[in-house]
Amino acid sequence: MLLKDKLAFKKNTTTIVIILFFYAPLEVEAFGGEVIYAEDGPPNSGQPFISDIEKIAQLEPPKISESKMLHKVLHTIEKLKEKAGSEIPIIGVAMSPFSLPVMQLGFEKYLDSMHFRKDLFEHLMKVNEEFCVDWSNAQLEAGATAICFYDPISSPTIITRENYLETGFPIAQRTISRIKGATATHFASGNCLPIADLVSQTGTAVVGVSSKEDLSQLKNNFKNKVTVLGNLNGIEMRRWTTEQTTNIVREAIQKAAPGGGFILSDNHGEIPFQVSDEVLKTISETVQEYGKYPIITSNGN
Amino acid sequence: MDKMQSFSNQLERALLMLDKGAAEKTLKEALTYGAPADIAGELVSLTLNRIGDAWQEGKLALSQVYMSGVICEELIDKVLPPQSQMRKSQPKMAIAVFEDFHMLGKRIIFSSLRASGYELMDLGGGLNTDQLTEIVEKEKIKILLLSVLMLPSALHVKALRQKLNGTDVKIIVGGAPFRFDEELWKEVGADAFGKDPAEAIKIVAQMMEEMK
Numbered sequence: 001m002l003l004k005d006k007l008a009f010k011k012n013t014t015t016i017v018i019i020l021f022f023y024a025p026l027e028v029e030a031f032g033g034e035v036i037y038a039e040d041g042p043p044n045s046g047q048p049f050i051s052d053i054e055k056i057a058q059l060e061p062p063k064i065s066e067s068k069m070l071h072k073v074l075h076t077i078e079k080l081k082e083k084a085g086s087e088i089p090i091i092g093v094a095m096s097p098f099s100l101p102v103m104q105l106g107f108e109k110y111l112d113s114m115h116f117r118k119d120l121f122e123h124l125m126k127v128n129e130e131f132c133v134d135w136s137n138a139q140l141e142a143g144a145t146a147i148c149f150y151d152p153i154s155s156p157t158i159i160t161r162e163n164y165l166e167t168g169f170p171i172a173q174r175t176i177s178r179i180k181g182a183t184a185t186h187f188a189s190g191n192c193l194p195i196a197d198l199v200s201q202t203g204t205a206v207v208g209v210s211s212k213e214d215l216s217q218l219k220n221n222f223k224n225k226v227t228v229l230g231n232l233n234g235i236e237m238r239r240w241t242t243e244q245t246t247n248i249v250r251e252a253i254q255k256a257a258p259g260g261g262f263i264l265s266d267n268h269g270e271i272p273f274q275v276s277d278e279v280l281k282t283i284s285e286t287v288q289e290y291g292k293y294p295i296i297t298s299n300g301n
Numbered sequence: 302m303d304k305m306q307s308f309s310n311q312l313e314r315a316l317l318m319l320d321k322g323a324a325e326k327t328l329k330e331a332l333t334y335g336a337p338a339d340i341a342g343e344l345v346s347l348t349l350n351r352i353g354d355a356w357q358e359g360k361l362a363l364s365q366v367y368m369s370g371v372i373c374e375e376l377i378d379k380v381l382p383p384q385s386q387m388r389k390s391q392p393k394m395a396i397a398v399f400e401d402f403h404m405l406g407k408r409i410i411f412s413s414l415r416a417s418g419y420e421l422m423d424l425g426g427g428l429n430t431d432q433l434t435e436i437v438e439k440e441k442i443k444i445l446l447l448s449v450l451m452l453p454s455a456l457h458v459k460a461l462r463q464k465l466n467g468t469d470v471k472i473i474v475g476g477a478p479f480r481f482d483e484e485l486w487k488e489v490g491a492d493a494f495g496k497d498p499a500e501a502i503k504i505v506a507q508m509m510e511e512m513k
Contacts, residue, residue: 041453047402047427107405111364115319160362189477191359211481212359235452235481272452 061131081143092139096151097128155190196221341418353499370412392443398426413498449476462490
């Protein structure tokens, strides 16, 4: 069903890329975590499966071959690759080792372990790094072109730059260097300007940015280092009129597209079901009209 | 400089350094200037307000807001135990994570309100409309704070509001969907939206005043 939808979408619109984001808690499901399904939204993670942080010491990375859901993702990538060939890039998805623990043990226990139980924190990162590298490389072997590396906890919205320097930054550097393909780091609506210089040094090729930060500033900070992906507000998009949509998309293109290094997208990695087809169609049409090079900027240059 | 402002500066520094000892020392010194309930209300609220505002402005991280609230809550519990008659007299208040298990937002608001001298029930997470309606009616909750992570859950607040229309409960919402669409709280029929702990404390204080 999912595969048919993806391919039907390709026929009816200008498909530039397929991002194969099944659902956020897919990987914790492989660890034994609970997934809650909903009729009007994406599946969500249930109660964290690590109830006592001491249990982190016994945690081991799950084997990809033993997870039915991970296997289903790999099968989908293979089928999409068969149909799409090299014409349309297929982007696999992996949670950063540093961000996965929010679903493994919950935010509070994770922050507590990060600050007060460094022994457990380090073991957890070791387990998650092994899993993330294996999972990313399995998707690349199945036919994915690149990996979207979700790392919202590294965002300065959540932790300080100093904390990132000690934790999320070296973890991202180590992990990305072992992934056998290009990566796009996504902060899933979180800010990233205060760590832009560091993100550029993680080895990532693309950065997913927030609608809460200015695109011109983001573009300047990442210029010639990392491609900027973003930053339409998917939540607010639900109430956009056609005129608003055109204006917002045109402004984003004019701010970030000149000189290249920009991919227009939402700012979270998921556009809610509640956003109308009309808005999506208008976004696509506006990109066709204003997104061709040379870009005409707001002052006519 | 005003004495309370000076204590607040010291407390803020200690909290951001995660220095519980220095925070406790500042609070103890401040307590010599007034009753514990007043100190909790003024000093801690003032400090947590500033920390919350700095997060809104992108100057601090959520982990700092969380740790500050937890440290303050622990310190205030020592001088104002949960059942203490010196805590603020107030209508019944509760907090829950609506249809979700991402608890950090709830924990931050819970700690900040308790550290400001308020008492509230922690209903936990994963609660749906029917479960919350039953609890609100049974416990005669007057202020219900809801933390939400996903857009569908935020939209479901509307059904909860409708089910609670026969009661006088006030609903305060918070969480990512409301921060990314600041009109959403009105659409779902909430009585208020708090962007951060600072706003939650202000809204609760105002509602408590109106309920007197």
